[in-house]
Amino acid sequence: ILPAAVEASWVDFVTFVLGGSLITKLLIDGFELTVPHATSDARSVAKMITRGRYRGLFWMGVVLLGVLVPLLLIVIPGVWLMPIAGLLALVGLYVSEHIWIRAPQQLPLS
Numbered sequence: 464i465l466p467a468a469v470e471a472s473w474v475d476f477v478t479f480v481l482g483g484s485l486i487t488k489l490l491i492d493g494f495e496l497t498v499p500h501a502t503s504d505a506r507s508v509a510k511m512i513t514r515g516r517y518r519g520l521f522w523m524g525v526v527l528l529g530v531l532v533p534l535l536l537i538v539i540p541g542v543w544l545m546p547i548a549g550l551l552a553l554v555g556l557y558v559s560e561h562i563w564i565r566a567p568q569q570l571p572l573s
Contacts, residue, residue: 477545478537485530485552492525492559508566516569517562525562529555 496513500506512521528551536548 474542474545481545481548481552482534482537485534488556488559489526489530504567504570507570511566511569512562517566520558520562524558525555529558 496509500509511517530552533548533552533555536544536551
């Protein structure tokens, strides 16, 4: 069993890494979806993700449940919320990867 000081510093470290990772994910997704795209296909995919077929999965699964709720959970005091925040972040990451793989495949080839 670890001393309380070591355990507290470990929790602070994990909180910092998870929080920083979630904020970075949100910034990268926001940048990727809002910058001007060079091709019409890239514009179509960005629109499909934010306002089209995948909007519900993106806004509810990635942004809300995968980033914002975990950020809220790590701000609330209590070590027992950290695993829930981590699991929700992983679910959000899975949904995000699902969207980024599936959305471009929906474009017609010709």
